[in-house]
Amino acid sequence: MGAGSLGRLALLLMPLLALLLGAGSAAAAPAPSGGTVVIPAGEFIPLFSAYRRQADQAPLPVQVPSFRLDVYPVSNAEYLEFVRANPKWRRSQVPRLFADRGYLSQWEGDTDLGHEVLPEGPVTRVSWFAAKAYCAWRGKTLPTTLQWERAAAASASAPDAEDDPAFLRMILDWYGRPTPQRLPPVTEGFRNLWGVYNMHGLVWEWTLDFNSALVTGESRADSSLERGLYCGAAAAGATSFKDYAAFLRYGFRSSLSGAYTVSSLGFRCAAPES
Secondary structure (H helix, E strand, C coil), rough: CHHHHHHHHHHHHHHHHHHHHHHHHHHHCCCCCEEEEEEEEEEEEECCCCCCCCCCCCCCCEEEEEEEECCCCCCCHHHHHHHHHCCHHCCCCCCCCCCCCCCCCCCCCCCEEECCCCCCCCCCCHHHHHHHHHHHHHHEECCCHHHHHHHCCCCCCCCCCCCCHHHHHHHHHHHHCCCCCCCCCCCCCCEHHHHHCCCCCCCCCCCCCCCCCCCCCCCHHHHHHHHCCCCHHHHHHHHCCHHHHHHHHHHHHHHCCCCCCCEEEEEECCCEEE
């Protein structure tokens, strides 16, 4: 075959070669970059009876407006970008009023993750004040407890899986496991119906109103609700006796203070639906 024939053959094969190369690059596409998803408006029944008309009546559903929620928890790499841009939130700079001594203690330095911290892993040991500041820097906010619980109630196939024993067992199994020293990437793990990753199975998460999730505005009711987290008799105020995992979450939140940092506590951001 002459040089001219080879040239014509090459021209004919170029589209096929481009198609094959394109298919190969699509198969090797990088992991999703994140973003937000819309959690649609809907009714949700919170755990405690502050949301009943009267103590002896059925739980009163709460209408949760639609909102946007981050697909993934905030990663170490993302939070590193924040502290580089906002030196006052670096480990050596932050006042103890806003973060305790454990703040980012797993990092090698102010702007150095070190070798033991995975950049794609969820950032932890971040106080509520710091998490709130990060979300504001991104033009967002922390999700309210109602928003978080509404989104977290979804299994892979149902918007509210409270009656799904396998789903509840999955959550409780995770709660029973110790936190690994090196947390896996935020892009891996459980993905629910809304397309949100790791509402369960990776880290606990801050909510905007973590310290007022049980406040009703009436002091006597508030005190009984708080006791309901620890006392079996007072827990009769709960709207569900099956969702033990929710009891654990509300109990954990009630133990926190805004400056606390915990090795298994991270966060994600939310925003109004635009």
